[in-house]
Amino acid sequence: MKASPNATAPASFPAIESTIRATGARVTTSRVRVYALLQNAQGPLCHREIEQRLSGEALPAMDRVTLYRVLDWLAQAGLAHKAADTRGVFRFSAATSDGEHLRHMHFRCTACGGVFCLEMSQPSLPELPQGFRLASAEFDIRGVCPDCAGKRP
Amino acid sequence: MKASPNATAPASFPAIESTIRATGARVTTSRVRVYALLQNAQGPLCHREIEQRLSGEALPAMDRVTLYRVLDWLAQAGLAHKAADTRGVFRFSAATSDGEHLRHMHFRCTACGGVFCLEMSQPSLPELPQGFRLASAEFDIRGVCPDCAGKRP
DNA sequence: GAGCTTATTGCAACCTTGTGGCGTTAATGA
DNA sequence: TCATTAACGCCACAAGGTTGCAATAAGCTC
Incomplete structure (x- = not known):
């Protein structure tokens, strides 16, 4: 990643x-x-x-x-x-050149408010229950980015 | 799930x-x-x-x-x-009684507009790069629900 | 390059979602 | 039952986003 x-x-x-x-x-x-x-x-x-x-x-x-x-x-x-x-x-x-955004992920730092785009190298999409058809997936992940984590360990 | x-x-x-x-x-x-x-x-x-x-x-x-x-x-x-x-x-x-919402996922049907809450049985949270600290994660997944998929196969 | 067609732009007004202030109401404890 | 004060209802307002329409300029033809 x-x-x-x-x-x-x-x-x-x-x-x-x-x-x-x-x-x-x-x-x-x-x-x-x-x-x-x-x-x-x-x-x-x-x-x-x-x-x-x-x-x-x-x-x-x-x-x-x-x-x-x-x-x-x-x-x-x-x-x-x-x-x-x-x-x-x-x-x-x-948009990145790979077209689909299925492997895209956003990390939002709760300390500084920054947003980071993370690309997942391996497809770790959740397996949907029977009958559900996936079109697109967005991951909104919140936490602390390395910079802010370093300031307050 | x-x-x-x-x-x-x-x-x-x-x-x-x-x-x-x-x-x-x-x-x-x-x-x-x-x-x-x-x-x-x-x-x-x-x-x-x-x-x-x-x-x-x-x-x-x-x-x-x-x-x-x-x-x-x-x-x-x-x-x-x-x-x-x-x-x-x-x-x-x-809110569900298990407290944290880390394993929660929303599926939005693009056909009927319905929203489904999916619970993931196994923790398939993405592995974050070095230094990032996870606080919460929300998955917003779009596609077609079983009902609508059945109507238009 | 000049002129024409029409996709974009700029402007004004408007809508939707969400918030702050303040007097009034009603849930709780004595 | 009464006093206290957390919630409520109403008003106005702010931010984000959309619609309508005349004016502008990008691309095409000559």
């Missing part, structure tokens, strides 16, 4: 543009900005966090609703994952 | 009252009604669903805010579990 929080290599803008273009939709600055931000993020971000980071980018600010729509579009296009956190707020993260 | 959706025996009102009294707080009709409803529910319910069911009880309607407070009190008292569902809405379920 890897513990690196979304340690994807910083995607270049041309690569991001071609990824967006490949979906058949238009390549807009809003989509490129948000998708690039998610690619380089250290874990899932909520709407507010994304808005704050975008406002620090010296580019003109993006409308609140536009950001909601871009995020939903990214999720619908399969380029991002959308999941509600423990407080009921949606968080978005760039 | 059991698949029975919250198949706890319907708790009697005296039992519910004594459970509430044991927490040291006051026994009010609001708390008894909501706690009894959760005990007999077929899975986690959101605020709106609880409000609707209460309004069909022929007893005087409960205030919206009071219901929020009762639910939060039940969760804080350890009598109920509070968790945000995939849409970001908090859902409440009566």
